[in-house]
Amino acid sequence: MRVNHTxxxxxxxxxxxxxxVHHARVFGRTEPRTGINPFMNLVAxxxxxxxxxxxxxxxxxxxxxxxxxxxxAVDRLASVFPNAVMVHTPVHASWLNQVEIYFSVVQRKVVxxxxxxxxxxxxxxxxxxxxxxxxxxxxxxxxxxxxxxDDLLARLDRHTADCREESSAVPAT
Numbered sequence: 001m002r003v004n005h006t007x008x009x010x011x012x013x014x015x016x017x018x019x020x021v022h023h024a025r026v027f028g029r030t031e032p033r034t035g036i037n038p039f040m041n042l043v044a045x046x047x048x049x050x051x052x053x054x055x056x057x058x059x060x061x062x063x064x065x066x067x068x069x070x071x072x073a074v075d076r077l078a079s080v081f082p083n084a085v086m087v088h089t090p091v092h093a094s095w096l097n098q099v100e101i102y103f104s105v106v107q108r109k110v111v112x113x114x115x116x117x118x119x120x121x122x123x124x125x126x127x128x129x130x131x132x133x134x135x136x137x138x139x140x141x142x143x144x145x146x147x148x149x150d151d152l153l154a155r156l157d158r159h160t161a162d163c164r165e166e167s168s169a170v171p172a173t
Contacts, residue, residue: 013119015106015126016042018060019099024137026102028130030123039067040080047081060086063094098140102133 016038017028027046031038043060052058060077062068068077074086094100110129116122 013122014038017099017102017130018042018046019102021098022139024139025134026099026130026137028126030119030126034065034067036067036073036076040076043077043081043084047084052083055083058084060084061089061097061099062086063089063097063100064091105133 012033014031014034015028016031016034017026019026027042029038029042029045031041046052047058058081060068062073067073068086069088077084077086089096106126106129110125111122116125
């Protein structure tokens with residue numbers, strides 16, 4: 001017996017999200033594709049509301065994706081939203097970007113396994129997860145302070161100085 005399987009792709013769906021680290025809040029949207037316009041739509045979604053619209057500066061930490069790479073992207077963002085400052089993570093260091101951690105959770109808990117019948121189902125599941133996340137997430141409380149950093153650097157300086165003294169000591173004969 002022969003069984004034919006047909007795969008009907010319902011069309012592409014891109015999930016874009018911004019993450020406010022101070023409030024542990026995700027701002028997500030789905031678009032038919034990625035690119036400059038979908039990215040700028042996400043920025044407009046966030047920057048059109050308070051506290052972002054009235055803030056002195058809003059830092060947008062981004063990787064080096066094609067929709068927000070380079071000087072043109074920095075200038076484009078600043079021309080539309082003068083209080084928005086784009087900061088690029090180093091290449092191959094998107095793990096430094098907190099929204100990437102959120103995306104890894106979405107990958108594991110929301111879109112895997114990929115058993116959706118159409119893009120609407122994906123969009124609805126993403127939106128439901130985002131709503132649940134925003135209702136329960138708490139900002140990360142850093143315990144390592146600038147004073148802790150100063151102490152660590154001072155200890156490292158002392159250690160380095162001690163090592164230099166030991167290596168320059170001349171043994172007695």
